[in-house]
Amino acid sequence: MSELKIYNTLARDKQTFSPIEPGKVRLYVCGMTVYDYCHIGHARVLVVFDLVQRWLRASGYDVTYVRNITDIDDKIIKRAQENGETIHQLTERFIAAMNEDADALGVQRPDHEPRATQYVPQMLALIDKLEKNGLAYKATDGDVNYSVRDFPGYGKLSGKSLDDLRAGERVDVNTGKRDPLDFVLWKAAKAGEPDEAKWDSHWGCGRPGWHIECSAMSNELLGDHFDIHGGGQDLQFPHHENEIAQSEGAHQHAFVNYWMHNGFVRIDNEKMSKSLGNFFTIRDVLKNYDPEVMRFFILRAHYRSPLNYSDAHLDDARGALTRLYTALKDVPAEAGGLDADESHAKRFAEALNDDFNTPVAMSVLFELANEVNRGRSPQLARQLKALGAVIGLLQRDPVEFLKSGPTAAGGLDEGKIEELIAARKAAKQGRDFAEADRIRAELTAAGIVLEDKSGGLTEWRRA
Template sequence: MLRIYNTLTQEKDVFKPIKPRTVGMYVCGPTVYNYIHIGNARSIVAFDTIRRYFEYCGYQVNYISNFTDVDDKLINEAKAENTTVNELADKYIEAYKEDVTALNVEPATMNPRATDNIDGIIDFVKSLIDQGYAYEVDGDVYYRARKYDDYGHLAHQSIDDLESGASQHVSDDELAKKEDPIDFVLWKAAKPGEISWQSPWGEGRPGWHIECSVMSTKYLGDTIDIHGGGEDLKFPHHENERAQSEAKTGHKFVNYWMHNGFVTVGDDNEKMSKSLGNFVTVHDIVKEVDPQVVRFLMSTTQYRRPIQYNQANLKAAENNLNKLKNAFNNLNYRLSDAGDVDDIKLEQEIRQIQADFQDAMDDDFNAQNGIDAVYELAKIGNLYAERPEVGTGTIKLIIDKLVKMSSVFGVILKEETLDDSEVEGLIEERNQARKNKNFARSDEIRDQLKELGIILEDTAQGTRFRRE
């Protein structure tokens, strides 16, 4: 029985989809004014892993993740780069797609753009005004937060405490326009020269929060199963989405609110963010580090826990990922001489490991315990592959479970092959290692090639190789 920690209830609630065997997920996407950093990628990978587990369990997932392609950050960056907002957004949307593909993130069912939904946003705002939940002042439209009785419940703060915090972050001009400091903007009047659209309130553009309400309800309905995002989106973004959506539709907006932990850096475990200037972009890091290692580090940490991004943790992730790849290669290697000697008792143990994996993941997607089950399966696979005689059925069962369980974490296990030039290059590296008396590296290369079915023969005329 799958249980999900629901930010709204602060409990692990039993998951009951609106439609049988179908999941509607909306995950807040990036504001496309720059490359995504590792902190952004944490949310992307976390919810991709959750999606993959649903699919592993046989659910059909309708996964929507938006692009915020108009706001102050885009306007300012477009000016700095002497380009248009649309051109800037196009540039970084393409970069985003390249980066998440490198991290083996499944494509979303749809990536709607805010600028493609302006008519829907205007209609949504009109409805809130007609119902008395919003008001217009000098071309700006604000939402009356106090009119929504449950405001603050998602953030688990009183509205008075939220008002105190809001009043400290609002300019005097904006404060003078608002009926209440806690009210938030739905539509912004355009400044001279800014990108804008015609509306009943004059030229302007949408506020950030309204975009996600419109796109999520448009593609998933008035009530959706899961809404996800980073922990920092709980307030004000998700709180405001919830308030305006439920006011407009009269229905519960989201059944399960999910928020992932931060990526931290440095000795002080400081949150990684663009505003703090301590970020590393995925675009840069994948040039230096295998993107699958970065993915593995993030996907094998339970989504609500923070991740410390450092070289030691990357190295540990690389070592653990290689263990799975080596086990897969060892098992595939033994398929060539496997016979009809299947181990029924071992196969029962394998199915129990699969059950342990599912129990772990059913507990709010506990990735750490889930990957431990995969490691245990890899260990058993390695030991079985060393037996003098192995059974084809047992080998194939271990491979099948190893591939399927690993795929939940975005791990790609496939038979590795090297062309002759790559083999020759490794032989040359091995020869140099032997000259330097680096016998550990020499043996490592020999073992690596053996796992790929390549046998080295050291002769008086040099090292030769043959394929098994």
């Protein structure tokens, strides 16, 4: 099998993957800040790195996958106070919602899902080490900040120079920073904040800054040098840049070997934002689309490319996924697993080994589906289902999938559809063909496709 190559943001190039410890992969992905429901940008991160860990495991690696949860943050404190609930009540509610959304999208749970509030002692120890190394200082406002100019490698991930950053800086008069480029490691407690948002430290009562969380949690669970760190493109700067500064500044050696960043999600070619009114949560989308359609839609694009979300693109994704399931419905798969030496499987593996190239891998699935339709081969149907399983698709009963979908658009649930089909059958038996045609037209208008079979049986699916 071909060697796995990953586009490494740090190297700005596609590189052959070589794990630190042969046969094992340590993977860390920045997760959610849990103060609201997950949106479709979060869905992309969840699905993309689910694919990454699935393929690493399918390739024979022993994977330790960590995806963190930020459960203490200015936005979390503010939202809890607005709601009149505790921080713990708020974050527990949205962690449960996040897991519901991820489960719906077929996202496997990570091996570890650390919460920031559980790792404050490790964060304090890391800040202490940075202070001893001359990279952290307590400011006049009580915060503890990182001294960016004292870390020589700052900017190597994002490609930004200190001069460029200085030119674009904003001056904040209410800060104790020595330099506007410095960032906070420990935030001094403020009046009016709840006790559950405060921890004691020898710098004073406060809470951790956002960036230090991931450095501390990854260090605790994966060690101070690991294989892959992932996240959305928006985290490349400053979050991941700051993680490098913290971790390498503390330990005095390389932090991560391969940095992966998935592309942005756009809405009808515009940036997604609440101010533009084009902001969609995962559960908003799943009111109108099957979760597997959404997963398929995300995986059909290369993870580094921009992903343009629209109803038209999701409709197209449903149609494409329907073609794959139709092949499996018409030719039931024989029992058995994946044949890795078969030609489609080899090309599928080559695609995923080429920086997780899911568009090419998907094209192999469609070639295979076409051959299943032509040759009616149960062996090829088994292979199609097995390759789909590798990326978390095509594991449902085909008939159930083809009947699945939203009822909002046509207003017809499964019971109503069956009722109309029975009425159409009765009309045909009574030779009232006009009524039978009217019922078919009503179902067609609601997006229901009928297939009349021998023996008077009618099968249906959503278009």
